Amino acid sequence: MSHTVITGAVLYDPKVSVIWDTIARFFDSQGVPMDVVFYTNYALQSKALAEGHLDIAWNSPLAWLESQRLTNNGCRAIAMRDTDRDRCTHFVVRKDGPKSLAELKGATIALGAQDSPQATLIPLGHLLKNGLEPGRDVSVKRFDLLVGKHGDHIGGELEAFRCLQKGEAQASAMLDLNWQTWTGDGTFSPEEFRILETTPNFDHCVFTVRDDFPREIETKWLKALFAMSYDNPDHREMMDLEGLKKWEPGRTSGFGPLDHAVRSLGFFEGDFR
Amino acid sequence: MDESNTSWTLRIRQDSDKEALCFIRRHSLRIGPPLTFDSEEPSVSALETALAALGAETVNGLGALARRRRKEILALEIVLQAQVEDPLAALGVIGESGSPALERIHMRGYVSTLHDPEEILALWEDLHPTLPLLATFRRACSVDIDWKITL
Known part of the structure; x- marks a missing residue:
């Protein structure tokens, strides 16, 4: 039985679950079974990733920092939308x-x-x-x-x-x-x-894994993700719903402004209320 | 009272990842996920099936009573809308503390008839206390119905 990749996502609107169902079906069609677990907030999701309940988390930039904090910098940013890059x-x-x-x-x-x-x-x-x-x-x-x-x-x-x-x-x-x-x-x-x-400029959401996520599964998963093409009408609707035209490799260079802000404000220390 | 004559036995079997096959006497029925927010979902969800049954109970019940009372109904239709208390809880979102229970059901019934609207409303007044699904849903959540009776 092939490994089902468990992906976490935070849900604020039930309709967003439909987008994730579509994405999961796309991964299934690519031979990379994926299931999605929904969380009510990023704190729970970050904890679940750190404790190994999830393979991949669709993280906000703040959840990326939180995941790094919880794992002693033990996470990798593996993919993001083109629209997550260079925001301001x-x-x-x-x-x-x-x-x-x-x-x-x-x-x-x-x-x-x-x-x-x-x-x-x-x-x-x-x-x-x-x-x-x-x-x-x-x-x-x-x-x-x-x-x-x-x-x-x-x-x-x-x-x-x-x-x-x-x-x-x-x-x-x-x-x-x-x-x-x-x-x-x-x-x-x-x-x-x-x-x-x-x-x-700063970067926004990012698919995050722990360092111990098996590289061969990650490679297969990313291959499927990067196979999504805006030129393919079957993929376009899904990509429009997610607000992107192209998936890009993950990077961490765009999290500096947020990192500076949370440190200055003492966000994770509970000083910012 | 012999319970075997006043209870119902159904058999519901998992038929695929996403559908259950329900055997009901000599009939069968396929039902999809517990609920769905996807308008393109290929199966009818369990929640939709239950709501459809409630609407069908009302339509068929009123139609049958009208026939017995010799009131001619030319057309009868119900539009039903329902909401659950916490849709995210119904999706199993971790951390949600609300209830997935139905919160409100609203039915609007359209009746086309040559009879006086009061006569049709009188039928409904006699009928609704006899409907088991309506009585059960009303114990659980708010259910209201209004009728538009026209020629």
């Missing part, structure tokens, strides 16, 4: 709002959920790097929607923007892809808001 967060202000990051001193900034890398942690790390201490130099208004899911649910990010829109904050933080989507679909007008500042 924009600080968005009203058209007539602050002209520079320094002008945010004394202002209120609206952020997403407590554990959202893109809408909270990386922006806070960026402010700290630029000499603005949250709570002292800037007030932070946070929108803690679905904490535990690391900002996968865009609700907190959108609520933060609504806060800016209502004039209750002078800036909000949003992922570049959300800026593109929301200015494109009419959620808000780019005539009324502009990008004040952009963080350095």
